[in-house]
Amino acid sequence: MKQPAPDFYLIAHSHGVSLLDGITDWRKKKLVVDEHDPRYGEAFQGWFNGSIMNDPFSANVIDNTVLLNKIEAWVITCGSKIGPLAKLESKSGTPNLRISRKFSDILDSWNGPLPIVSMLNGNEPALTMLNRLPAYDFIDQEISAIEANVPIIDEMFIDQSISAWVSEVYFSLVAIKKLVRNKLIHVLPPPPRENPLFSQHFEVLSDLVKRHGFLSDQLRVKWYRRYCRRLITLLTSLDCNVVAPPADACNSDGLLKEEYAEGLTHGNSKYGQLIAKQIALIVPTAR
């Protein structure tokens, strides 16, 4: 019997877990957890020890409320040791996009009319979440308030950090556009968690959280939004659809509501369900 074609291909780092957990049966099929790691919640067991399959797999959509049936996914875990998918290098002054062999092979097999949904990277702005530096603020076009009596870091330096982060995902998506003709959809990461201290798991940051605590809500949102704006600008120029965090999952300050959060930086399966609904709306138009 011929298997039904997937609705889309998913290429994802850790943020893809919320989507897969939210609407598919992927865990029943692919995940083997050898031992429980207390630093992480259930969603990220096996993420670091390589026990999640390194190759693309099919997952059935089991959520009847979403107009999707099947996803073919390549989930790139920390344990897979794959490294950067694409990297801009300079060969005797000429820029050259170096693409990983595995990435290139998988894209070859996906080349066609089905859209590719990217949930690559996205944890970069979270690098700023800990309050580990002397107090500071920066000017942002969206959030005009600035903290009094602290150094205001020049936007040039803020943007240098953000450009470095954005380039990680950007060059991977450029590689997709370069190698295949599929339409491309990128899902932005969820915003910073409303109350990160309420997280049941501090992952590998437990000691640092105890030592430094978290940056102010306003500053965490500033970093996140600036990252997203910069990424959206670049992705628009690539003719890539962008899926923003679902409004229902965010509070009035733009932070991720507690009931949609997993650990310090991720959305949970409920969040993934909301993302799936947004993807389901775009996929038919992207085919």
Added chain:
Amino acid sequence: MNPYANLPRQSFWKASMQSPGALDVDFDCGRKFTFSVTDSFVTAGSCFAQHFANRLTARGGNVLIAEQRHPMVPESCEHGYGLFSARYGNIYTVRQLLEMLEQAFRIRPVHGEFSKRSDGRWVDMLRPRAVPMGFSSKAQACADRNYHLYTVSEMIRKMNVFVFTTGLTEAWINTIDNYCYPVVPGVVAGVFLPDSHRFHNFTFAETVDDLQKVINIIFANNSAARILLTVSPVGLVATAEPRSVIVSTVASKSILRAAIEEVIKNNPGVDYFPSYEIITSPYGGAQFWADGLRDVTEKGVETVMDVFFHSRMPYLREQVKTHSETQLSQSKEFEEKLEKALTDECDEMFLDPALRSK
């Protein structure tokens, strides 16, 4: 018997000039107070104030840094931190210092005049070379100015000693909002507008009045502080008076020196240190003048600081001299930094078109 009969050697010209070394002249014998090794110093003023801060630090003195480079600002960029206790840049006139303090303590509104450079970066016209890399936007420049003024107020509250090296009396005034510029608009940044930029040469009476207001602000916010005033021996680069720059230099320095004499009489917590006399008196001859006869040589600066430490901080001088000498002689990088600090960062140099192109 006459009133001079029992005066010490340093009261007599001939004996002073015959002294074997600057320390023997005892230039600073009229001092009111000395300093402790733990005193935290703030230095401000013209180019010569940078020498003072650098040498004080090099000898192990404690210079209060109120406005520090944040770790997110790369060390390699031209951020302007570390030259003075805060990023105010060179302060040439007493009026400029007064206006900065009045803004820092909200005695007058904050003046926000910013100008876009040809490279697209923004400049604070009231400290146009204090932050050489400039700012990304006008809003950035404005926010940084507010934070800078906050650090100035904190600096005044926390310091033990304020060393102010007065530079000159000539300035350019914004006639619309009545504040003075460190450098005339159009030289480093901005545009010179004859209708709103007026030259002014501060008189003796104005300088005394401004100095007294500065002293009052400082003591109102830090009653335990002590103030040490000096006059920079470095001459004017250019004068806007219709006369020789040499005549204007002497006029400026004379007014500043006399104004300081006037205020130290009436303020116990304020003293004068004679760096000006050490360099310019016939005792030094020409040995302390660098090529061009405007700037002071390394030897001149060392001599001034030797006298300072000997007179005001003898314990520190003895304690760290060896370390200082080793550090100075062994660290080429330090010397290069110092040279850059003392040449590149001197706003006034930019008045002379011949120097500007360097």
